[in-house]
Amino acid sequence: MSSRPERPPSGPVVHIPERAHARISRELANFVQTAGSLTLDERRLIVDQALILLEQNYVHLPLKAAMYGVNPVQRLRVLQRRTEKQTEQTMPPEWKFHADISEIFLSLKDLHTNYLLPEPFAGKVACLPFLIEEYSDQDGSKFMVTYVSKGFHVPGFAPGAQVTHWSGIPISTAVELNASRFAGNNLAAQRSRSVQSMTIRPLMVHLPPFEQWVTVNYIGPDGKHREMRESWRLFDSPPGPVDTGTASSAALSQAVDIDTQETNRAKVALFAPRVLAQQSAVATGQPFPGLRPGEIPTRIPIAFRAQEVQTPSGVFGHLRIFTFESDSPRSYVEEFIRLVRLLPDRGLILDVRDNGGGDMRVAECLLQVLTPRKVAPEPVQFLSSPLNLRVCRAARSLDIDFSAWIPSLDQALELGAAFSGAFPATSLAAANSIGQKYFGPVVLVTNARCFSATDIFAAGFQDHEIGPVLGTDQNTGAGGANVWTHDVLCDLMANDPTSPYVPLPKGSSMRVAVRRTLRVGAQSGTPVEDLGVTPNRVHRMTRRDLLEGNADLLNRAGRMLAEEGGS
Structure with a gap:
C-alpha cells in the first residue's frame, strides 16, 4: 500500500495575475541572491x-x-x-x-x-498576506485562516477558511517539518513558532524563504475546496524600541525574544490598523478610536488592551499584556495599576499569550500589584568563565555594579563550579515598593509563545501563589535568561585595551543569554530555561475562540475565577 499522502480534493485553482506574480517573485529571488x-x-x-x-x-x-x-x-x-x-x-x-x-x-x-x-x-520582513492559527475539535488539530490583509481578495479565502495542504503537503505535516527548522525551547514552543513562521518571518533572525511562493489548499466558508498560489512579499520592518548599543540599565535588564517581538510588530502593521490608530491618537491627544464594548482606553495601546467581559460565571476584567518592552518602566507600571483599578474587582483575567518579553524589571515589579505577599525576584547566575569575571570587573568603570557576582566567579575558577552565585537582578526594594493595588482573584493565561520576561513573570505569579495559571499549551516558551547584545558587551569592556570584543560589520549583531534565571518558592533553584511554567489547567483553543474573540477561553477563565471566590 502506498504511504504517499492523500491528494487534496480537486477544486478551482486561484492564481494571482501572472504579471504581478512574476514581479513579486522576482523581487524576493533577486533580494536573496x-x-x-x-x-x-x-x-x-x-x-x-x-x-x-x-x-x-x-x-x-x-x-x-x-x-x-x-x-x-x-x-x-x-x-x-x-x-x-x-x-x-x-x-x-x-x-x-x-x-x-x-x-x-x-x-x-x-x-x-x-x-x-x-x-x-535586518530592515525587512518576509510575509504572506494572511495568518493561520491552530485549533482543536473532536477530530483533532486543524488550521484556519484568522486574518487577511486589507486589499487581498481570493474567492473563499477569508477568516474561517480551513487550510488542508501547504505546497502539496498535508498542513499538519508541513507544520511539523517547519518546526524542525526553527528554534524553540520545548516541543510546544517549536510547534507554535512553526505555525507563526508559516506566514511571517523577520529577516533580522530568519533568512528569506527559498520558495518564492506557496500553494495553499483550503475549504472556504461555503464548503468548496479550492487551491491558490501566493508569493512571499518583502516589506520594511516596523520600528521598534531604540537600541543605543550602550550598557544602560535597560539594556542590561533585557529578557526578550526578538523574533516574537518583531513578528508582533509586523502583525500590527499588517492586520491591526486599529492599534496604529490608537497609538497615533495617544501621541496627538486625539479621541481614542475603535473602542470595543466594555473596552477601557489605554495610554500604551501597543502594550495593553483592557476591557470588561461577560461570561456565564459573571462579569470580569480582561487585561492583555502584549509586551514588557518599555522606554519608561515607571510609566508602564503606572498604566498597569491604572487599568487594573478601572476593571471589575470581582476577578481579573490577566492574559500574556504571545508576549515575547521585554524588561525583566518591569515584569517582576508588576507582581506586587496583585498580591499581599512579599515578592522575591528571581535570582540570576553567570556562566563561570574568566571572561565573564573580566566583564563584571570592567563594568565598575561605567558605574555598573556586578559586585554581588564577582566573589563567586573568582572562586569558581579555582573550584571548577559551572556557575556563579545566584542573586536577583531586580532589587528587592523595587519589587516591593508599591504594594498590592488589585485585591480580587486573578487567573493568568499563557501559551507556548510566552517567553523570556513573560516566563519570568509567569514563574513569579505561580511561585508567589497569586492565582491559578490557565494555559492554551502544555507549557510556556521556557526562556529563562537575561540577554545581552554583542554591542553591550563591547561597551562594558570599552575601557579595557585587551577586550576580545570587536564591533561587528555592516549592522550585523548577536545576542547571548548571559545570566540564567532560577525560580523561587516551592520550586526554588529550578531553572526556567527549557522547563518553563506548567499551567494548572489547559484549555485547547477552539474554532469559536479564533473567530469570536476567545469566547470559550474567557468562559473557562471565568469559571476558574468563580472557583477562586469571584462572582
Missing part, C-alpha cells in the same frame, strides 16, 4: 566573535550540550577553519554564510541567543 556585501575578512570576524560569545559568555552552554547533544563551539571552529581557507573568489554566496552561522545558533534551541543578520536583511 544579491543582498549583502560582507567581505571575507568581515565574515571571519563574525565567526570569531560568535565563538567568543558561545564559548565564554553563553550561560546555557552546559545545559544545551546535555539536553540536545549539540556542540556549537566545535561547529564554529570548523566554520572558522573553512573561512580561513577561502579567498574572495572562492567564498560562497553571502546567503550561504548567513545560513551556516544561523544554523549553528538555531541548534541551541534558544530564542535568546541569536545571530542577527546585517542590513539589508
Whole structure:
C-alpha cells in the first residue's frame, strides 16, 4: 500500500495575475541572491566573535550540550577553519554564510541567543498576506485562516477558511517539518513558532524563504475546496524600541525574544490598523478610536488592551499584556495599576499569550500589584568563565555594579563550579515598593509563545501563589535568561585595551543569554530555561475562540475565577 499522502480534493485553482506574480517573485529571488556585501575578512570576524560569545559568555552552554547533544563551539571552529581557507573568489554566496552561522545558533534551541543578520536583511520582513492559527475539535488539530490583509481578495479565502495542504503537503505535516527548522525551547514552543513562521518571518533572525511562493489548499466558508498560489512579499520592518548599543540599565535588564517581538510588530502593521490608530491618537491627544464594548482606553495601546467581559460565571476584567518592552518602566507600571483599578474587582483575567518579553524589571515589579505577599525576584547566575569575571570587573568603570557576582566567579575558577552565585537582578526594594493595588482573584493565561520576561513573570505569579495559571499549551516558551547584545558587551569592556570584543560589520549583531534565571518558592533553584511554567489547567483553543474573540477561553477563565471566590 502506498504511504504517499492523500491528494487534496480537486477544486478551482486561484492564481494571482501572472504579471504581478512574476514581479513579486522576482523581487524576493533577486533580494536573496544579491543582498549583502560582507567581505571575507568581515565574515571571519563574525565567526570569531560568535565563538567568543558561545564559548565564554553563553550561560546555557552546559545545559544545551546535555539536553540536545549539540556542540556549537566545535561547529564554529570548523566554520572558522573553512573561512580561513577561502579567498574572495572562492567564498560562497553571502546567503550561504548567513545560513551556516544561523544554523549553528538555531541548534541551541534558544530564542535568546541569536545571530542577527546585517542590513539589508535586518530592515525587512518576509510575509504572506494572511495568518493561520491552530485549533482543536473532536477530530483533532486543524488550521484556519484568522486574518487577511486589507486589499487581498481570493474567492473563499477569508477568516474561517480551513487550510488542508501547504505546497502539496498535508498542513499538519508541513507544520511539523517547519518546526524542525526553527528554534524553540520545548516541543510546544517549536510547534507554535512553526505555525507563526508559516506566514511571517523577520529577516533580522530568519533568512528569506527559498520558495518564492506557496500553494495553499483550503475549504472556504461555503464548503468548496479550492487551491491558490501566493508569493512571499518583502516589506520594511516596523520600528521598534531604540537600541543605543550602550550598557544602560535597560539594556542590561533585557529578557526578550526578538523574533516574537518583531513578528508582533509586523502583525500590527499588517492586520491591526486599529492599534496604529490608537497609538497615533495617544501621541496627538486625539479621541481614542475603535473602542470595543466594555473596552477601557489605554495610554500604551501597543502594550495593553483592557476591557470588561461577560461570561456565564459573571462579569470580569480582561487585561492583555502584549509586551514588557518599555522606554519608561515607571510609566508602564503606572498604566498597569491604572487599568487594573478601572476593571471589575470581582476577578481579573490577566492574559500574556504571545508576549515575547521585554524588561525583566518591569515584569517582576508588576507582581506586587496583585498580591499581599512579599515578592522575591528571581535570582540570576553567570556562566563561570574568566571572561565573564573580566566583564563584571570592567563594568565598575561605567558605574555598573556586578559586585554581588564577582566573589563567586573568582572562586569558581579555582573550584571548577559551572556557575556563579545566584542573586536577583531586580532589587528587592523595587519589587516591593508599591504594594498590592488589585485585591480580587486573578487567573493568568499563557501559551507556548510566552517567553523570556513573560516566563519570568509567569514563574513569579505561580511561585508567589497569586492565582491559578490557565494555559492554551502544555507549557510556556521556557526562556529563562537575561540577554545581552554583542554591542553591550563591547561597551562594558570599552575601557579595557585587551577586550576580545570587536564591533561587528555592516549592522550585523548577536545576542547571548548571559545570566540564567532560577525560580523561587516551592520550586526554588529550578531553572526556567527549557522547563518553563506548567499551567494548572489547559484549555485547547477552539474554532469559536479564533473567530469570536476567545469566547470559550474567557468562559473557562471565568469559571476558574468563580472557583477562586469571584462572582
